[in-house]
Amino acid sequence: MGGRDHFINRIGRFDDPVAQARGQAICAEIWRDAQQGDLDLSLNRYRPLVEGRDQDLLNALRSLADDKRQARVTHAYRVVKRFGLPLRTKAEVDRFLAWMKAEGLAASTQSTILCTIRSVQPGNEPLRSVQVKVPARSVQAEVLSxxxxxxxxxxxxxxxxxxxxxxxxxxxxxxxxxxxxxxxxxxxxxxxxxxxxxxxxxxxxxxxxxxxxxxxxxxxxxxxxxxxxxxxxxxxxxxxxxxxxxxxxxxxxxxxxxxxxxxxxxxxxxxxxxxxxxxxxxxxxxxxxxxxxxxxxxxxxxxxxxxxxxxxxxxxxxxxxxxxxxxxxxxxxx
Structure with missing residues (x-):
């Protein structure tokens, strides 16, 4: 891209026909998106999934949770892991939002989770473009009479x-x-x-x-x-x-x-x-x-x-x- 090589992920050896097929499929996907003007310049969308999961995202969230030891980061990691699907396209992010709502997560919790994911994937455009409207909460909500x-x-x-x-x-x-x-x-x-x-x-x-x-x-x-x-x-x-x-x-x-x-x-x-x-x-x-x-x-x-x-x-x-x-x-x- 632009005269530079960009590392996507290791998918196997050059003499492995399965790895070659994976590489050709990724190249075809990148070429298609480039021709349609929908190329993900971060290349995050094209990284191979591990058992259907975005292992790079999970590893990044886990590392952040181990480093920060904050409840919000740990919760974000667990939610993304439980969701079990990638978050690379707008359709996938929309599906994630619908899933969190169906799980009963409050709007404020959804917003915090998205913010945490953005912190480890700043180049993820579909995530950057989505916002969750958080209703104003009563200051008395946390206080029991x-x-x-x-x-x-x-x-x-x-x-x-x-x-x-x-x-x-x-x-x-x-x-x-x-x-x-x-x-x-x-x-x-x-x-x-x-x-x-x-x-x-x-x-x-x-x-x-x-x-x-x-x-x-x-x-x-x-x-x-x-x-x-x-x-x-x-x-x-x-x-x-x-x-x-x-x-x-x-x-x-x-x-x-x-x-x-x-x-x-x-x-x-x-x-x-x-x-x-x-x-x-x-x-x-x-x-x-x-x-x-x-x-x-x-x-x-x-x-x-x-x-x-x-x-x-x-x-x-x-x-x-x-x-x-x-x-x-x-x-x-x-």
Whole structure:
């Protein structure tokens, strides 16, 4: 092209008739598109597929997920892998969008996935040209009201007895996912009514269940206060674990009911959404527990600086992200 050779992909040896046929088919496809004015200058469209999948795209997304260790990148990799078809032409991209919609993925999620794919394939013109319209979301969407929180906790206490202590602590502290999953008993100070958050169990790249010990998001330890109600829930939970012979000295506070291994996001999300549906609520994501706790704590009149220290945020970031309407407005009287 333009006097330069461009590497497409290795398709076999020169003396292999099958490889020769593949090469001729690719050349014919490139020539046809060039004559029709539809040539993909990135040549991405012409790379051979592996079992019908665009292996170059999957490898690029996997490498990005291993490097970034961000949930959005990992999710994009899994969605593209599950889709199982290439994304090289406009028709293929349109089919991918229709498939994501049929899978029930929100418009914001679809947009994030497309953005992630574009970051590893900047020359993919069909992807660049498509946009997903994301409707404006209410700032209150992630915050449960006091009544909703009470109804969900009552349901969990009755129907998800094993997981109830985990969600009671989560809604009572607003911890991050990896902090809840990695909480150990040596960091629980029931007499003082507080937690020491100094470590987390973070997911390893694109692995669904594998996690590795790590520090906090900010790299600093912090102390999180507990209400009397949460302290009592943890006391009873520790007694239950002691009866089962589990480690209540420095072992994990919350474990799976069968294998007694660490918890994981997808399992917790199923329990969380299942409970919300039972009480007639539109299911929110797991992170809504952090949003709900911090928004209500702000509405109660707590100092933003104090809450930022508890949450592990800068004060301005806390106000920008978590200062959402809760319905708790104190009306002045004269």
């Amino acid at each position: 006091r009544e909703e929180i009470k109804s969900v906790l009552d349901d969990l206490r009755s129907n998800e007895e094993w997981f109830y202590p985990c969600f009671a602590l989560w809604l009572g502290t607003g911890l991050r996912n990896a902090e809840v999953i990695g909480l150990t008993w040596d960091c629980v100070r029931l007499e003082e009514g507080e937690l020491l958050i100094s470590k987390t169990l973070k997911r390893i790249g694109t692995a669904t269940l594998q996690r590795v010990w790590s520090g906090t998001k900010t790299g600093k330890a912090r102390v999180v206060p507990l209400s009397k109600q949460v302290v009592e829930v943890l006391r009873k939970h520790r007694e239950t674990m002691q009866c089962l012979g589990l480690n209540t000295k420095d072992g994990l506070v919350f474990v799976t009911p069968r294998t007694h291994g660490h918890l994981y996001d997808s399992g917790l999300e199923k329990v969380w959404k299942r409970s919300q549906r039972r009480v007639g609520l539109a299911p929110r994501r797991l992170y809504a527990q952090r949003h709900s706790f911090l928004s209500h704590a702000l509405a109660m009149g707590n100092s933003p600086a104090d809450l930022a220290a508890v949450a592990g945020h800068r004060t301005e970031e806390l106000l920008r992200t978590y200062a959402k309407p809760t319905g708790r407005v104190k009306v002045p009287t004269w």
